[in-house]
Amino acid sequence: MDLGISGKRALVCASSKGLGLGCARALADAGVDLVMNARTADVLEASAQSVRDDFGVSVQTVAVDVTTANGQAQLLDVAGDVDILVNNAGGPPPGVWSDWDRDDFIAALDANMLTPIALMKALLPVMIDKGWGRVVNITSQSVKAPIAALGLSNSARAGLPGYVAGTARQVAPMGVVVNNLLPGVHDTDRIKALNQSISQARGITVEEARTEREAEIPAGRFGTADEFGATCAFLCSQHAGFIIGQNILLDGGAMNATL
Numbered sequence: 001m002d003l004g005i006s007g008k009r010a011l012v013c014a015s016s017k018g019l020g021l022g023c024a025r026a027l028a029d030a031g032v033d034l035v036m037n038a039r040t041a042d043v044l045e046a047s048a049q050s051v052r053d054d055f056g057v058s059v060q061t062v063a064v065d066v067t068t069a070n071g072q073a074q075l076l077d078v079a080g081d082v083d084i085l086v087n088n089a090g091g092p093p094p095g096v097w098s099d100w101d102r103d104d105f106i107a108a109l110d111a112n113m114l115t116p117i118a119l120m121k122a123l124l125p126v127m128i129d130k131g132w133g134r135v136v137n138i139t140s141q142s143v144k145a146p147i148a149a150l151g152l153s154n155s156a157r158a159g160l161p162g163y164v165a166g167t168a169r170q171v172a173p174m175g176v177v178v179n180n181l182l183p184g185v186h187d188t189d190r191i192k193a194l195n196q197s198i199s200q201a202r203g204i205t206v207e208e209a210r211t212e213r214e215a216e217i218p219a220g221r222f223g224t225a226d227e228f229g230a231t232c233a234f235l236c237s238q239h240a241g242f243i244i245g246q247n248i249l250l251d252g253g254a255m256n257a258t259l
Contacts, residue, residue, distance in 0.1 A: 004238030006031025010084035011075070013037045013066055013119070016044040018188040019138055020088040022225030026233035027084065028055035035060045035079045067111045072118055081126045084236045087116035088138040090190060092152040094197060100152055112139070112156035117163055120178070124171055133176040134236040137164060141184040143247055145255045161247050168245030179235050179243055184251025185213060186223040219252030 016038035064071035127133020
Protein backbone atom coordinates (compact mmCIF):
# COMPACT_ATOMS: atom_id res chain seq x y z
CA MET A 1 0.00 0.00 0.00
CA ASP A 2 1.24 3.47 -0.88
CA LEU A 3 0.95 5.45 2.35
CA GLY A 4 1.01 8.74 0.46
CA ILE A 5 3.61 10.38 2.70
CA SER A 6 6.76 10.18 0.59
CA GLY A 7 8.63 13.47 0.91
CA LYS A 8 7.12 14.30 4.31
CA ARG A 9 9.40 14.93 7.29
CA ALA A 10 9.10 13.28 10.70
CA LEU A 11 10.57 13.70 14.15
CA VAL A 12 10.84 10.35 15.92
CA CYS A 13 11.88 10.47 19.57
CA ALA A 14 13.85 7.72 21.33
CA SER A 15 14.50 6.14 17.95
CA SER A 16 18.00 4.68 18.26
CA LYS A 17 16.56 1.24 19.08
CA GLY A 18 13.42 -0.66 20.02
CA LEU A 19 9.96 0.51 19.06
CA GLY A 20 11.17 4.01 18.18
CA LEU A 21 13.64 2.62 15.67
CA GLY A 22 10.93 0.36 14.27
CA CYS A 23 8.77 3.43 13.66
CA ALA A 24 11.65 5.37 12.11
CA ARG A 25 12.44 2.54 9.71
CA ALA A 26 8.80 2.08 8.68
CA LEU A 27 8.43 5.78 7.97
CA ALA A 28 11.70 5.82 6.02
CA ASP A 29 10.44 2.86 4.00
CA ALA A 30 7.46 5.04 3.06
CA GLY A 31 9.82 7.75 1.81
CA VAL A 32 9.71 10.03 4.85
CA ASP A 33 12.80 12.07 5.78
CA LEU A 34 13.67 11.87 9.45
CA VAL A 35 14.93 13.69 12.49
CA MET A 36 15.97 10.94 14.91
CA ASN A 37 16.56 11.52 18.60
CA ALA A 38 18.07 9.59 21.50
CA ARG A 39 20.43 10.31 24.36
CA THR A 40 23.42 8.19 23.31
CA ALA A 41 25.11 9.78 20.30
CA ASP A 42 27.08 6.81 18.93
CA VAL A 43 24.15 4.38 19.10
CA LEU A 44 21.83 6.97 17.56
CA GLU A 45 24.18 7.75 14.69
CA ALA A 46 24.72 4.06 13.93
CA SER A 47 20.97 3.49 13.73
CA ALA A 48 20.53 6.60 11.59
CA GLN A 49 23.20 5.46 9.18
CA SER A 50 21.50 2.08 8.80
CA VAL A 51 18.28 3.90 7.90
CA ARG A 52 20.11 6.06 5.35
CA ASP A 53 21.77 3.02 3.81
CA ASP A 54 18.59 0.93 3.67
CA PHE A 55 16.09 3.53 2.48
CA GLY A 56 18.00 6.44 0.97
CA VAL A 57 16.14 9.13 2.91
CA SER A 58 17.60 12.16 4.65
CA VAL A 59 18.23 11.58 8.36
CA GLN A 60 19.32 14.19 10.88
CA THR A 61 20.27 13.17 14.42
CA VAL A 62 19.94 15.08 17.67
CA ALA A 63 21.51 13.37 20.70
CA VAL A 64 19.84 15.06 23.69
CA ASP A 65 17.73 14.20 26.70
CA VAL A 66 14.36 15.37 25.41
CA THR A 67 12.87 15.39 28.90
CA THR A 68 14.88 18.54 29.67
CA ALA A 69 14.00 22.06 28.52
CA ASN A 70 17.42 22.48 26.90
CA GLY A 71 17.12 19.15 25.09
CA GLN A 72 13.67 20.04 23.79
CA ALA A 73 14.92 23.40 22.54
CA GLN A 74 17.80 21.80 20.65
CA LEU A 75 15.58 19.13 19.16
CA LEU A 76 12.88 21.57 18.06
CA ASP A 77 15.49 23.86 16.50
CA VAL A 78 16.56 21.03 14.19
CA ALA A 79 13.07 19.60 13.65
CA GLY A 80 11.64 22.88 12.39
CA ASP A 81 8.42 22.42 10.45
CA VAL A 82 8.07 18.63 10.54
CA ASP A 83 4.86 17.06 9.24
CA ILE A 84 4.90 14.07 11.60
CA LEU A 85 5.75 13.71 15.29
CA VAL A 86 6.26 10.36 16.99
CA ASN A 87 6.57 10.77 20.75
CA ASN A 88 8.36 8.01 22.59
CA ALA A 89 10.27 7.55 25.86
CA GLY A 90 11.39 4.66 27.96
CA GLY A 91 9.36 3.86 31.04
CA PRO A 92 10.44 4.34 34.67
CA PRO A 93 11.71 1.38 36.70
CA PRO A 94 9.40 -1.20 38.29
CA GLY A 95 8.78 -1.46 42.00
CA VAL A 96 6.08 -1.39 44.67
CA TRP A 97 3.99 1.50 45.99
CA SER A 98 6.30 2.14 48.95
CA ASP A 99 9.38 2.63 46.74
CA TRP A 100 8.41 5.96 45.22
CA ASP A 101 8.31 9.53 46.46
CA ARG A 102 7.26 12.80 44.84
CA ASP A 103 10.51 13.24 42.90
CA ASP A 104 10.06 9.79 41.32
CA PHE A 105 6.57 10.70 40.14
CA ILE A 106 7.70 14.07 38.77
CA ALA A 107 10.48 12.36 36.78
CA ALA A 108 7.98 9.84 35.39
CA LEU A 109 5.53 12.60 34.47
CA ASP A 110 8.30 14.60 32.78
CA ALA A 111 9.33 11.66 30.61
CA ASN A 112 6.01 10.02 29.78
CA MET A 113 3.45 12.84 29.89
CA LEU A 114 4.82 16.38 30.03
CA THR A 115 7.53 15.97 27.37
CA PRO A 116 5.11 14.64 24.70
CA ILE A 117 2.73 17.47 25.56
CA ALA A 118 5.51 20.06 25.24
CA LEU A 119 6.51 18.74 21.81
CA MET A 120 2.90 18.68 20.63
CA LYS A 121 2.36 22.25 21.82
CA ALA A 122 5.45 23.33 19.89
CA LEU A 123 4.72 21.49 16.64
CA LEU A 124 0.93 21.39 16.32
CA PRO A 125 0.72 25.07 15.27
CA VAL A 126 3.05 24.37 12.33
CA MET A 127 0.93 21.41 11.26
CA ILE A 128 -2.24 23.48 11.59
CA ASP A 129 -0.76 26.18 9.37
CA LYS A 130 -0.02 23.54 6.74
CA GLY A 131 -3.47 22.00 7.04
CA TRP A 132 -1.90 18.55 7.51
CA GLY A 133 -0.10 16.74 10.29
CA ARG A 134 0.21 13.49 12.17
CA VAL A 135 1.12 12.77 15.79
CA VAL A 136 1.55 9.29 17.23
CA ASN A 137 2.26 8.94 20.95
CA ILE A 138 3.79 5.64 22.00
CA THR A 139 2.42 4.89 25.46
CA SER A 140 1.73 1.44 26.94
CA GLN A 141 -0.88 -1.28 27.35
CA SER A 142 -0.94 -0.16 30.98
CA VAL A 143 -3.19 2.72 29.91
CA LYS A 144 -5.96 0.14 29.53
CA ALA A 145 -4.71 -2.56 31.91
CA PRO A 146 -2.39 -1.24 34.66
CA ILE A 147 0.56 -3.43 35.60
CA ALA A 148 1.09 -3.80 39.36
CA ALA A 149 4.88 -3.48 39.33
CA LEU A 150 4.81 -0.42 37.05
CA GLY A 151 2.97 2.06 39.25
CA LEU A 152 5.11 5.00 38.10
CA SER A 153 4.53 4.17 34.46
CA ASN A 154 0.82 3.48 34.99
CA SER A 155 0.36 6.90 36.56
CA ALA A 156 2.29 8.97 34.04
CA ARG A 157 1.17 7.17 30.90
CA ALA A 158 -2.51 7.29 31.84
CA GLY A 159 -2.38 11.08 31.89
CA LEU A 160 -1.24 11.51 28.30
CA PRO A 161 -4.33 9.93 26.65
CA GLY A 162 -6.48 12.22 28.79
CA TYR A 163 -4.73 15.22 27.27
CA VAL A 164 -4.86 13.75 23.78
CA ALA A 165 -8.59 13.00 24.02
CA GLY A 166 -9.47 16.67 23.94
CA THR A 167 -6.54 17.95 21.90
CA ALA A 168 -7.03 15.47 19.05
CA ARG A 169 -10.61 16.56 18.56
CA GLN A 170 -9.69 20.24 18.67
CA VAL A 171 -7.05 19.98 15.92
CA ALA A 172 -8.80 17.41 13.71
CA PRO A 173 -10.80 20.06 11.77
CA MET A 174 -7.46 21.56 10.70
CA GLY A 175 -6.24 18.34 9.12
CA VAL A 176 -4.09 17.23 12.05
CA VAL A 177 -4.52 13.66 13.29
CA VAL A 178 -3.38 12.63 16.80
CA ASN A 179 -3.51 9.07 18.15
CA ASN A 180 -1.85 6.86 20.75
CA LEU A 181 -0.25 3.45 20.25
CA LEU A 182 -0.31 1.15 23.27
CA PRO A 183 2.33 -1.59 22.99
CA GLY A 184 2.07 -4.79 24.91
CA VAL A 185 5.06 -7.09 25.25
CA HIS A 186 7.48 -6.53 22.39
CA ASP A 187 10.95 -7.96 21.93
CA THR A 188 12.89 -4.89 23.10
CA ASP A 189 15.65 -4.12 25.60
CA ARG A 190 13.01 -2.92 28.08
CA ILE A 191 11.26 -6.30 28.03
CA LYS A 192 14.57 -8.14 28.27
CA ALA A 193 15.37 -6.14 31.41
CA LEU A 194 11.96 -6.93 32.91
CA ASN A 195 12.47 -10.62 32.10
CA GLN A 196 15.82 -10.42 33.89
CA SER A 197 14.08 -8.96 36.94
CA ILE A 198 11.53 -11.79 36.90
CA SER A 199 14.34 -14.31 36.56
CA GLN A 200 16.18 -12.97 39.59
CA ALA A 201 13.07 -12.58 41.73
CA ARG A 202 11.78 -16.10 41.08
CA GLY A 203 15.02 -18.01 40.67
CA ILE A 204 14.28 -19.12 37.11
CA THR A 205 16.25 -18.64 33.92
CA VAL A 206 15.64 -15.68 31.64
CA GLU A 207 14.53 -18.12 28.95
CA GLU A 208 11.96 -19.64 31.32
CA ALA A 209 10.69 -16.19 32.21
CA ARG A 210 10.28 -15.37 28.52
CA THR A 211 8.52 -18.65 27.76
CA GLU A 212 6.04 -18.07 30.59
CA ARG A 213 5.26 -14.57 29.36
CA GLU A 214 4.82 -15.72 25.77
CA ALA A 215 2.38 -18.39 26.95
CA GLU A 216 0.18 -15.64 28.43
CA ILE A 217 -0.19 -13.96 25.03
CA PRO A 218 -2.83 -15.45 22.70
CA ALA A 219 -0.57 -14.79 19.70
CA GLY A 220 1.97 -17.06 21.41
CA ARG A 221 4.92 -14.68 21.00
CA PHE A 222 6.29 -11.24 21.68
CA GLY A 223 5.60 -8.48 19.19
CA THR A 224 8.32 -7.14 16.91
CA ALA A 225 9.55 -3.60 16.39
CA ASP A 226 8.96 -3.96 12.65
CA GLU A 227 5.25 -4.73 12.94
CA PHE A 228 4.81 -2.03 15.54
CA GLY A 229 6.54 0.43 13.23
CA ALA A 230 4.27 -0.55 10.34
CA THR A 231 1.21 0.29 12.43
CA CYS A 232 2.74 3.63 13.37
CA ALA A 233 3.46 4.42 9.72
CA PHE A 234 -0.14 3.66 8.78
CA LEU A 235 -1.41 6.07 11.45
CA CYS A 236 0.89 8.68 9.90
CA SER A 237 -0.40 8.00 6.39
CA GLN A 238 -2.90 9.73 4.16
CA HIS A 239 -5.31 6.86 4.90
CA ALA A 240 -5.64 7.58 8.63
CA GLY A 241 -7.48 10.90 8.47
CA PHE A 242 -10.65 9.51 10.07
CA ILE A 243 -8.87 7.89 13.04
CA ILE A 244 -8.98 10.60 15.71
CA GLY A 245 -7.87 10.47 19.34
CA GLN A 246 -7.78 6.69 19.59
CA ASN A 247 -5.83 4.42 21.95
CA ILE A 248 -4.79 1.53 19.73
CA LEU A 249 -3.63 -1.58 21.56
CA LEU A 250 -0.92 -3.81 20.06
CA ASP A 251 -0.59 -6.63 22.55
CA GLY A 252 -1.15 -9.91 20.71
CA GLY A 253 -4.56 -10.27 22.37
CA ALA A 254 -3.18 -10.27 25.92
CA MET A 255 -5.86 -7.93 27.24
CA ASN A 256 -9.22 -9.68 27.09
CA ALA A 257 -11.76 -6.89 26.75
CA THR A 258 -14.35 -5.68 24.26
CA LEU A 259 -13.53 -1.97 24.75
